[in-house]
Amino acid sequence: MTQQADSDAEEVEPATGDETRAALLERSKRQIALIRREFVQLPPGSPQRASVLSGFVSHRDKRALNAYLLLLAIGDSGPGASGPNTRLPLAVWARAFDTDLTTTGPSATAAASKVLTRLEDRKLITRARRGRERQIQVGLLREDGSGEPYTRPGTGNQDRFLALSNDYWTEGWHEELDLPGIAMLLVALHEKPGFRLPAEHAPRWYGWSADTTERGFAELVDANLLRKDSRLVKAPLSPTGLAKVNEYRLLPPFAPRQKAPGRASPRKSSPSMSTRRRGSAAATRRKATQ
Incomplete structure (x- = not known):
């Protein structure tokens, strides 16, 4: 026994x-x-x-x-x-x-x-x-x-x-998400839906480089957390009279909610991602002990 x-x-x-x-x-x-x-x-x-x-x-x-x-x-x-x-x-x-x-x-x-x-x-x-x-x-x-x-x-x-x-x-x-993706996720939550953020303005507005901004946006788009819409607008001082602008909008699960949520239990984690992350963590631990 x-x-x-x-x-x-x-x-x-x-x-x-x-x-x-x-x-x-x-x-x-x-x-x-x-x-x-x-x-x-x-x-x-x-x-x-x-x-x-x-x-x-x-x-x-x-x-x-x-x-x-x-x-x-x-x-x-x-x-x-x-x-x-x-x-x-x-x-x-x-x-x-x-x-x-x-x-x-x-x-x-x-x-x-x-x-x-x-x-x-x-x-x-x-x-x-x-x-x-x-x-x-x-x-x-x-x-x-x-x-x-x-x-x-x-x-x-x-x-x-x-x-x-x-x-x-x-x-x-x-x-x-890597650090640029996390930073831009917080920026997207900070901005209103359908916001524009030219990467060259990021150093003055947020304190990090245009390259970090672009990498963060790319991460979120690739992860299907952010939608990027490009369109042409009038630009009187442009040689062509036109300019391309990008508008960004968060997608679920981070899209703004219509109604403020109450104090309820958090949602359960996705089995597929949780399983994958547990396997990754276990592999990391094994490597650390070898």
Whole structure:
């Protein structure tokens, strides 16, 4: 009996990063993360329009950007000293941030700690150890990097926020998209449907290169997340009197919703993508241990 019990225990695999994030999202009871528009771009009249997002892009810090987007999605409803907060063991943070995919044990938790440090340095979170288990409590600060306390969106001010669907996590887009694609997804959520964004304006408007903008748009179009419509318009100063313009519109699951969603359980992940991502993660772990 004891040998059989030991054998059964050995066959149980630990929770994955996907499963950890799914549990956190389910606990939050929200379908979307509302993110202040100032995270993507500062308001008109500001000395410069580039905001906090440009720092993640320029430093190629996809992991920290994803970590922050997750924190905005899962922040507990109860207010803490610096706004909504989430308290977890550091090993759980490591799984949630996927730092355990290429390393294990203390190295994975050290990598997760470094991610949190980078978010602290950007004045987006606070961090403290709490309780006898010395869990890591992460509190949110205002998304503009000012270090001011975080406040949740209230009724009537939804236009000040962009909404990132939990499909970003449950459908695996946080992994499928590279950093340019993630940045331009947030820009597309920030803009109105059918927006125009000449790539050469991106450095002044958002703080990253035209090349990054074009690569991000291409990623989203190839992934069938964004529709690109090209058409000719009158251009009196053009040699031909015409100019080509591109208009962009997000497609499901990130297309703007007609009605603000309530606090409901997140949608279940797509079996095909979840299966593929679990296989990929398992292969990554095997390589890391060889």
